[in-house]
Amino acid sequence: MDQHTPTTDNPWLALRSLTPARIALGRSGISLPTSAQLDFQFAHAQARDAVHLPFDHAGLRSQLSDRGRESLLLHSAASDRDQYLQRPDLGRRLNEASVEQLREHVKANPGGVDLAIVVADGLSALAVHRHTLPFLSRFEEQAAADGWTSAPVVLVEQGRVAIADEVGQLLGARMTVMLIGERPGLSSPDSLGLYFTFAPKVGLTDAYRNCISNVRLEGLSYGMAAHRLLYLMREACRRQLSGVNLKDEAEVLSLDSSDPSAKRGNFLLGEQ
Amino acid sequence: MASFVHTVGHLVYRFDSLKEVMAKASPARSGDFLAGVAAENDGERVAAQMALANIPLTHFLSEALIPYEEDEVTRLIIDSHDAEAFAPVSHLTVGGLRDWLLGEQANEDSLRALAPGLTPEMAAAVSKIMRVQDLILVAQKIRVVTQFRGTMGLRGRLSTRLQPNHPTDEPAGIAASILDGLLYGNGDAMIGINPATDSISSICAMLEMLDAIIQRYQIPTQACVLTHVTTSIEAINRGVPLDLVFQSIAGSEAANASFGINLNVLQEGYEAGLSLKRGTVGQNLMYFETGQGSALSANAHHGVDQQTCETRAYAVGRHFKPFLVNTVVGFIGPEYLYNGKQIIRAGLEDHFCGKLLGVPMGCDICYTNHAEADQDDMDTLLTLLGVAGINFIMGIPGSDDIMLNYQTTSFHDALYARQTLGLKPGPEFEAWLERTGIFTQGDGRIRFGDNLPPAFRQALAQLA
Numbered sequence: 001m002d003q004h005t006p007t008t009d010n011p012w013l014a015l016r017s018l019t020p021a022r023i024a025l026g027r028s029g030i031s032l033p034t035s036a037q038l039d040f041q042f043a044h045a046q047a048r049d050a051v052h053l054p055f056d057h058a059g060l061r062s063q064l065s066d067r068g069r070e071s072l073l074l075h076s077a078a079s080d081r082d083q084y085l086q087r088p089d090l091g092r093r094l095n096e097a098s099v100e101q102l103r104e105h106v107k108a109n110p111g112g113v114d115l116a117i118v119v120a121d122g123l124s125a126l127a128v129h130r131h132t133l134p135f136l137s138r139f140e141e142q143a144a145a146d147g148w149t150s151a152p153v154v155l156v157e158q159g160r161v162a163i164a165d166e167v168g169q170l171l172g173a174r175m176t177v178m179l180i181g182e183r184p185g186l187s188s189p190d191s192l193g194l195y196f197t198f199a200p201k202v203g204l205t206d207a208y209r210n211c212i213s214n215v216r217l218e219g220l221s222y223g224m225a226a227h228r229l230l231y232l233m234r235e236a237c238r239r240q241l242s243g244v245n246l247k248d249e250a251e252v253l254s255l256d257s258s259d260p261s262a263k264r265g266n267f268l269l270g271e272q
Numbered sequence: 273m274a275s276f277v278h279t280v281g282h283l284v285y286r287f288d289s290l291k292e293v294m295a296k297a298s299p300a301r302s303g304d305f306l307a308g309v310a311a312e313n314d315g316e317r318v319a320a321q322m323a324l325a326n327i328p329l330t331h332f333l334s335e336a337l338i339p340y341e342e343d344e345v346t347r348l349i350i351d352s353h354d355a356e357a358f359a360p361v362s363h364l365t366v367g368g369l370r371d372w373l374l375g376e377q378a379n380e381d382s383l384r385a386l387a388p389g390l391t392p393e394m395a396a397a398v399s400k401i402m403r404v405q406d407l408i409l410v411a412q413k414i415r416v417v418t419q420f421r422g423t424m425g426l427r428g429r430l431s432t433r434l435q436p437n438h439p440t441d442e443p444a445g446i447a448a449s450i451l452d453g454l455l456y457g458n459g460d461a462m463i464g465i466n467p468a469t470d471s472i473s474s475i476c477a478m479l480e481m482l483d484a485i486i487q488r489y490q491i492p493t494q495a496c497v498l499t500h501v502t503t504s505i506e507a508i509n510r511g512v513p514l515d516l517v518f519q520s521i522a523g524s525e526a527a528n529a530s531f532g533i534n535l536n537v538l539q540e541g542y543e544a545g546l547s548l549k550r551g552t553v554g555q556n557l558m559y560f561e562t563g564q565g566s567a568l569s570a571n572a573h574h575g576v577d578q579q580t581c582e583t584r585a586y587a588v589g590r591h592f593k594p595f596l597v598n599t600v601v602g603f604i605g606p607e608y609l610y611n612g613k614q615i616i617r618a619g620l621e622d623h624f625c626g627k628l629l630g631v632p633m634g635c636d637i638c639y640t641n642h643a644e645a646d647q648d649d650m651d652t653l654l655t656l657l658g659v660a661g662i663n664f665i666m667g668i669p670g671s672d673d674i675m676l677n678y679q680t681t682s683f684h685d686a687l688y689a690r691q692t693l694g695l696k697p698g699p700e701f702e703a704w705l706e707r708t709g710i711f712t713q714g715d716g717r718i719r720f721g722d723n724l725p726p727a728f729r730q731a732l733a734q735l736a
Contacts, residue, residue, distance in 0.1 A: 011724060012451060014735050019438055019445035021668025022451035022682075030687035030718050040647070040670060044679070047641035083644055085606045122640050184641045185677030223693045243437070266444040268451060269484050270734045 007033040047184035055121035070152035074098035091160035104171040112172030114148035120159030124181030139226040168200030198242035208243035278323035285319035295577035296320035303608035325367030358389030392583040395625040407624040411660040414627040421555025430695035432667035434459030437675035445577030456683035458667035460701030464496040483513040492700035501541035517545040523584030526572030556595040565608030602639040612649030634664035638680035658689040
């Protein structure tokens with residue numbers, strides 16, 4: 001116990017090694033000790049800041065350009081963050097100017113492409129700022145090895161997942177891959193989500209998409225995420241579909257090593 | 273379909289159906305704007321409340337908001353309506369019902385008798401013309417007591433669901449959160465895990481583990497793994513020990529279909545649970561979760577406002593004599609409940625409407641990081657629901673659910689509510705806490721024991 005503060009520590013601190021949950025926080029009376037209380041507030045503040053951080057599309061475009069990658073900047077029908085948060089329907093569609101911009105692009109670059117990569121701020125621009133470049137450099141290298149052609153990277157402000165399908169449809173893309181900032185958790189303000197659709201078009205539901213979640217330094221690695229995504233894409237091309245029906249087989253194939261159902265002992269149920 | 277006209281001074285307001293009056297009378301919330309059913313402005317909202325207050329309760333029995341022929345929830349509501357129980361208020365309007373509920377004739381006994389006589393739409397309607405203090409005052413009169421291995425809902429008690437979620441369902445990680453919660457006096461409502469994976473083998477392993485922990489430490493509580501009802505049935509068929517049967521439910525047949533359920537499937541789940549006869553003091557064993565906005569998010573709201581849809585879910589719930597029903601109020605996000613103000617009001621409405629209908633209500637007092645809400649809002653709702661006499665709340669380590677990525681009430685929060693409001697855990701669990709020496713509670717004050725209970729000390733020693 002810290003002799004200088006009137007808090008009571010918990011003698012089960014060792015359990016912290018077993019879970020990232022906020023256990024054994026101790027107590028002041030019956031309440032949270034000051035340090036635990038402020039740690040929480042800071043984590044929440046970081047998550048809030050991630051939600052409201054503006055999408056630095058200019059920075060991202062210049063980084064893409066440094067890598068010799070073209071990009072387009074579009075905007076959803078949600079005019080600002082406030083409207084975005086309350087009107088998910090508007091975040092799923094492009095605004096009129098963006099639709100026109102894509103039509104012009106296709107006029108100048110006819111013939112369609114295999115792959116449209118869409119990057120949207122979603123609920124955490126922080127995730128997109130941190131992970132887009134390193135992930136894409138892993139992913140695109142392997143995608144190119146598969147011989148797939150790509151449209152310029154499409155950046156969308158105030159975008160939700162489904163907007164990638166509209167982009168893909170307008171670009172005449174066979175597949176879309178969306179990189180989007182996921183809803184920040186307290187301990188994960190920068191988690192990136194990947195969504196994949198085969199034969200994208202407006203109006204598809206989640207059942208037609210595959211999701212790879214939690215791409216961040218403390219979560220799924222760039223390499224593993226790229227590996228899973230490419231697996232899905234190859235299977236999708238072979239079977240001409242994506243979503244629930246594709247997921248089933250892919251999961252069966254990747255289940256072996258990490259099934260937590262394996263009955264393992266735990267300290268509460270050890271020898272008496 | 274009736275139309276309703278209300279005149280205030282020289283202003284004439286017209287509403288084309290009961291559904292429209294109800295929706296426009298709803299206190300403002302983002303989900304009703306998203307659905308396009310909200311009042312145009314504040315004036316129209318209050319005019320709709322005035323119109324609603326004048327509608328006789330009997331009218332609700334003749335104009336269904338979602339057609340009887342199209343919706344099995346409507347059929348359940350109409351077919352199970354108890355005219356005899358309704359009799360004491362059958363002459364009243366919605367406004368008259370509010371006055372009746374606030375008056376002395378409405379007490380614990382008369383309200384218990386009234387519950388089967390009220391439809392969810394009547395409950396929702398009266399809630400729309402009630403202020404926060406009305407919702408608390410009336411709910412506080414009502415007790416809905418249920419039992420399995422412990423007793424929930426007694427006056428002066430506040431129970432907690434210990435929610436030891438883990439991002440990969442790691443057994444030792446789950447056990448660590450369970451022990452933390454138990455040592456903070458949480459877990460009498462249930463130890464209830466939201467699994468990260470939905471594979472049947474993983475679900476069964478978790479159920480076996482919870483059963484073993486409850487037996488080893490003789491904890492008077494019940495276990496639940498929140499998986500689809502059909503998965504629970506499968507687990508029961510495999511001979512796995514299962515206490516509470518969980519399912520998310522909503523207020524329309526189409527919304528329930530989007531969850532992959534209907535009333536028959538729920539009945540099967542209920543009967544499968546009963547067949548195990550695992551309750552010791554009672555056999556209430558269904559555990560339902562609900563939340564405003566679920567019908568709209570499934571595009572299955574039929575133009576009905578989200579609070580009325582939610583209340584209809586309680587008609588589904590009460591049909592199966594549930595152990596507990598939990599409105600997960602702030603989980604769904606700001607497109608349905610935008611900020612702390614909307615979440616707080618919704619939580620109190622849900623608790624009031626559920627209790628009025630005879631449902632053992634609890635609330636997951638919670639928010640997500642993209643809602644305009646914070647810990648202060650949750651403290652406010654927790655305090656108000658504690659005063660209102662809520663049956664149970666969640667208890668998790670440090671308010672941070674590391675699997676579902678949202679914030680709900682913590683083990684410490686439950687102790688705050690218990691100490692400030694003089695509330696105790698359920699009687700069986702209270703006795704267990706005293707017996708093990710975790711803590712005692714007298715005169716409202718919580719006094720922790722000086723030492724760890726020997727059985728848990730032994731378990732911890734294995735980690736060394």
